[in-house]
Amino acid sequence: MQKYYESDADPGTLEGKTIAVIGYGSQGRGQALNLRDSGCQVVIGLRPGSSWQRASEDGFEVYSVTEAVKRADIIQILLPDENQAGVYRAEISPNIRENACLMFSHGFNIHYGQIVPPPTVDVVMVAPKGPGHMVRRTYEEGKGVPALIAIHQDATGKAHAIALAYARGIGATRAVVLETTFAEETETDLFGEQAVLCGGITSLIKAGFETLVDAGYAPEMAYLEVLHETKLIVDLIYEGGFTKMRDSISNTAQYGDLTRGPRVIGPETYVAMQEILEEIQNGEFAKEWMLENMVNRPVFNALTRADEEHLIEQVGKEIRGFMPQFRK
Ligand SMILES: NC(=O)c1ccc[n+]([C@@H]2O[C@H](COP(=O)([O-])OP(=O)(O)OC[C@H]3O[C@@H](n4cnc5c(N)ncnc54)[C@H](O)[C@@H]3O)[C@@H](O)[C@H]2O)c1
Ligand SMILES: CC(C)(O)[C@@H](O)C(=O)O
Ligand SMILES: [Mg+2]
């Protein structure tokens, strides 16, 4: 797999170019602040609302999406995936300059054909492999979050150099940048967040919590055991893989881990993961998510509310309130 580091990117590629960051949420804010600190010229494109005020308070020139796109050589679309196609049709497509570079941090809309850019523009991806808040925090610490780059369309012959320079601007080349395709990024990203990072982990924690509470143990005990300590264990895995984590836990824990873990994540889970991956690959998930948005998200809202009201969230709020590391 092709990998890039700091010395592979030429920051001069972005000299004299205006980058319009469209959207100022998790990724928009993190990427825009990092780019500015790296010496890039950045404007923000938004609709009126709370993000507008935040971007202005952070010292950015903020415009409507239409005005920002008119000023831009590079347009990084950091709107929610479900809003991108509508905004693209109404405000980006009519105003985009010939030879501009259209950029994404996730391939969803290009891969599933929701946005079809004209052949006169570059279409690239720079996708940080981490939440936007961490993109900013690690940059401020002098480090970076790894990123993926991909080229969908190279109208100018400079698409690759722009993507790499942008990745450097957000701090990603301080870690590592991997070359991929829109298809590979989209499918692996959706699978990861559904089956492991977000869906898998919350379901696992919830199942452990409910099992302990249903058996009569105190919710506070269950919370500390299966949620709070998850981070401490995952930090060790993150730093040095399973081996470092297992070096740090007791032999008793390690024996339980090796013999009981596969009973929790057994053949049934592999089948479910396979099905989830197939729904991503054949476009079924993308279609379901687009339709869910068209009917004002009944499933999304009901399931979000149910989890917000779950005992684990109430107990967690109370326990974190006692711990100094969570106080602002
Ligand atoms: N959240 C992450 O950490 C993360 C990580 C990797 C990739 N991504 C990708 O980055 C992109 C942005 O995701 P996010 O989570 O940062 O989004 P977000 O929901 O945090 O922020 C979206 C921003 O767009 C603005 N916005 C929404 N609708 C708008 C409209 N119609 N017109 C103008 N502005 C509008 C919002 O006010 C907000 O500023 C997505 O493609 C996502 O898949 C996100
Ligand atoms: C941060 C994630 C989960 O990795 C990203 O893919 C997202 O969609 O927010
Ligand atoms: Mg994602």
Ligand SMILES: [Mg+2]
């Ligand atoms: Mg992701």
